[in-house]
Structures are given as C-alpha cells and as structure tokens.
Amino acid sequence: MISSPRLLLIGLAALFSAYHLVLALSSLSVPREPGPVIVAMILYAAVTVISLWAPTVAPMPGWNAALNVAVGFVITMLVLSQLDPQAANGYATWFVAAIFTLLVITVVRGQPIFAWIGVGVTVLSVAAWSTPLALTTTGVIGGALWVAIAHALSVALVRADQDAAQYARAGIKAAEWQANQEALLFERRRRLEQMDKLAAPMLRRIVASGGELSEQERRECLHLEAAIRDEIRGRLLLTDEVRAEVMAARRRGVHVTMLDDGGLDALSETDRLTTLAELVDLVDGIEADRLIIRTGTEGSGTAVSVVGLKDTGGDGTAAALGDDDGGDEVTLWHEIRRP
Template identity: 40%
Template sequence: MTVRGVLSAIALAFTAYLAARGLLWTRPETVVHGWLLVASLALYLPVAWLWILWGRPSRATTTRVDVAPAGAGLPGWAAGLALVVAVVVPNATFFAVAEDGRTQPFATSSIGAIGALMTIVMARGRPVVAWIGIGVIALSASLWLGPLGALSQGLVGSIVWVGAAQLLSIALTRAARDAERLAELQQAASAWQASQSGRQRERRIHVQRALQVAGPVLGRTIETGGNLRAAEKEAARLAEQSLRDELRGPRLLDDAVRAGIDAARRRGAAVTLFDEGGLEGLQGAELAAVRAELADVLRDSASERLIIRTSPHPAVAVTVVGRSAGDGAGGDDDDVDLWHEIRRPR
C-alpha cells in the first residue's frame, strides 16, 4: 500500500470515529432532537469521505511517492458542501442538545469533526476553504459555548490541525518542486555525459585515423631528419590535406569520398571541404546516399580546383563547384566548369 493509501485509510477511520462518538449520548436526557443529531452526522460523513476519496488515481497510475491527493480534481461544489457542513453540523448539534448538555463529548465532538474535515480540505490543496471553515466553526462554537468554552472544547486542536496541515502541504510542495528540479538536472547531466562520451569516441576515431594517415609520414620524417625525397614530400602534403578534411568536414567523408578526394589531389587538383552544418537531420541511409553521390561526382570530375560545401538551402545538401584555368591568368579568371547540387533526401 502506498503512503497515500495509508493516509486515506487513517482519515476514513478517524472521521468514522468522530461520527460514531457523536452518537454515544452519555446523557440521553439532554438530547432534545435526536433525529437532528443523526441527520447532521449523516450529512457529515458522506461529505468528509467525498473529500478523502474523490479523484484517487487508479492502481496503474499511483506511485509510491504519492503523499496526498491533489485538490485540483475536486469540483467547486465539493468546497461548497464542505462549508455547508461546517455551518450545519455544529449548529444542528448544539441546537439538538439542551443547554446543560452542550459540553458533553458527544456534542463537542462536532467541533473536532469539522476540524478534521477542514484538515482534509487543507491537505487536498484548498487552504482558503479550510480557513473559512475554521472561522465558521469558531464563530458557531463561540456563540453556543462562549469563546473560552469553545477554545477549551476542541477549537484549539482544530486550528492546530489545519495549521499543521498547511505547513506540511507547503513543505511537500517545495520538496516535490526540488525533486522535479533535481530530476531535470540529472537528466541534463546524463545528456551532457552522453554527449561528452560521443565526442570522446569521435575524437578517438579522428586520432586513430590521423595516426593511420600521418603516422608513416611522421615516422619517415623523424627517421631521415626531415630530408625527404620528392615523393615523400608529396605524401606528407597529401596527409596534411587529408587531416584538414577530417577536421573541416567529417560528416561528408566515408571511404569512397576519401578515395575520390585523394585521386583528385594526386592528379593535381586542389580540393577544399567546408561542412557548415548543412547535414543536420540526415542519418543512416540518407547520409550514405549523399556521400555516394558526392563520390560519383569526384570520380567524374576533371576540374583543377574543387570546392565542396554543405548547403544551408532546405532542398540542397551539398554543393560541388569545380573551376579550371581560363584564357586569363590568375585564380580570379578561372572558369566554372562544374556545378553540382546534391539534393537532400526526402
């Protein structure tokens, strides 16, 4: 059983006890209108149990951290019924008993009964209704018993119950808010940790690829003291450019694209990659399709300069521009001999 179920069972038993106590007429001769006493208690119990049981979640939705039912599910007329009971029950009880019997336990139990009801109302998240009910019972008991008599016959206890319930509700609300905030922080921390783990794996892959590409060249450079042959210098240049590609456009690259770029550079073309975030949202087969098309374009290209750039356009994933020397001299007079747009997969 959950904490909420235990508290509900205690509340049911306690309100039933208070109602039964009102029927234990220790001095029957002082009871003038017995039927009125019974009727007031018959009104009290259903309303009290309504506030206890209304809106209890099903077993499938109840968790073990539930402490008290939320008052949001109770309709407005339930609050009205609670206030009606606060007015009717004590006044009917004291009216039904002769003056010399109004201090008897069966008569003053109505003060405790209303106090218990208002405590439940407070626990269900209706503090205004609860304090209005306490004000009503304080006024009614004072009119019938006098202020001191009312205070000595259970009014103080009722006020303390409701006040304690309000303090407990405030504490539980703050605890629930803190727990929710802690859960959000834990979720954010888990997401950050997962992101860092992913980045660490990506960095390890880049380091391994860098060692695979540049390791032999660096070893040869150290071995010869930097006196590399022309072919070795060319291999070092290609390795440096490959490492730059891994940093600038890792999502554009797979084995086929790397082979196409390497082949273009070996025939003398200058290849530049720019990944500016145009591939967001592409995963798996979609990204593989873009890379396959890019590898085909590189394989068929004959340009002297190739610029591969991801596109911010919503319909275009990658733009490939090829330029070659024209009639004029200088890079500014190069002719565009290749323009290819790789569409985003739909």
C-alpha cells in the same frame, strides 16, 4: 483509473470520516431534536465524498474548499442549535472532529487559507454558543492542532518535492555534461587517431630524410594537409571510401574543399552511408580544377551538393568565393537529395 496508493488513502480517510457518523448515531438521544443532526450528518457525508473523490487536481478547486467551509458552518449551526451549552454533551459534539477532519483534507489538498478560515469560523461559533472554555471541552483546540500539523506537513512535502525536482534537474544536467565531455573526448581521440594515421608515415619520412623531400613528396604533404582540414571541416561527410576518392582526386590535381554545415546530422546512419556512397560514385574519375563538396542546410531537401569548377582564366579563387565575374566555369552541379 485510480492508483492503488491513492485508493488506500481515500479508503482510510473515508473510514475515519465514517467514524464521526457512528459517534453521531450513538449520541442521537442527546440533542433536543434529532432531525437537524441527521441533516448535518447527510451534509457531512456528501461533502466528504466530494472532497475525497474529486479529481486529483492540485490544489483542490476553490469552489470545493469554499463548500467545505460553508457546509462546516451549517453543520455547526444545525447541531449546536439542538445542544444545551450548560450540559455535558459527550459524543454529541461529534461535529467538531468531523469538521476539522474535513478541514484537514482541505489543507492537505492545497487550500490552507480556506482551511484556516474554517478553523476561525468553528472557533467563533463554538465560543459564541457557550463560552471560550467550551473550546477545550468540545475538542476545538485539538482539531485546530490537527489542521496546524497537516499544514506543516503539507509545506514540508511541497518543499521536499521541489528539492527532489531540483536534484533531478541537477542530475540530468550533470549527466548531460558528462555525456558531452565523453563525446568530446571520444571525438578528439578519434580525430587524433585519424590524423596520426594520415600524417605519421610522412612525418617519419621527413625525419628520416632530414627534411629533404622530393617534389612529389612535397605535393603529397600538401594533400595530407588538405586531408587533415577535411577531418576538421568535413565531419559527417567522411567515410573511408570518401577519404580515398577525395585523395585520389587531389592526386589527379583537383583542388577539393569539403564543408559540413550540419545537413547530415538528422539522417540515420544507414541513410548517411547511402548518401555518401552516391558521393563516392560522383567523385570517382571527376574532371575539374576545383571541387566543392558541401552539405545542405538543416531542413533543406538537399543532403549534399557537389560543384565542379574549371579555371578558364585566373586562378579561380574569385568564383570559389561567389564572385560571378571570376574566371571559373561550372562544369558540374549535382545535388544529392535526402533519402
């Protein structure tokens, strides 16, 4: 479909082009023979329709621009062959304005080189037909000025479009930067609030006791330290239910490690909560010395993997780092699939 603004522009250009044909009809008595002039009128009407109604590709196809130049030369030859260069031909030189109108359309549609070739051909043709003085009496100078103005306006519009596109890209980048900063600020605030919620009671207890803590309170401090690490490394693995179950496991003596590698980023909030609800059920009452909770990688079918290890000799550190010769025995291996 053709948009209304483009249809309006095409209509105005068509009316202006048709005006030249009206001038041609009104001056058919001036040429020696009207036949060549009528052929020139038909050619002009046809190539104008092609130029105005062609698909709005940018720029105008090269064949179309070349056709405009070629038809302009043919029209010039057909009409000038029937005019007396020594007489005052009046509106019989309609073809000059008509050709330059066609060249203005050519330059506006992004083919200025072809348009200026057409200007040169018309100037040489008219000068050869009569004298260089005929360039002023037939309107060639004014037509060339039309093309120059159209070219300048086209360049200005292209630059304006480029500047607008650049400003739009800059605006998008600024909006993205602002959104990123706001997200970072929100995330920092949320983490600080969560850490304050976790640590503030114990910190107040430490201040009140002057640093004198019982053994149980010291163990609780270690659990809180691990919970704070979870807030940094666990990211989307954490909900209030997950935090509570993991803390309960730590208090039972289970060493819990939580790592979010981005495997939950693509999940919707509903799917993420469903996955973590299954994780809560799995951690509840688990018996293991070490528990590793880790998200799957992006594109993996696994949302969360849970590995339980039991220390059968040594401290289990080697096995946690991937050493098959370590003393940890796998007591649980469970993968929560993506919903």
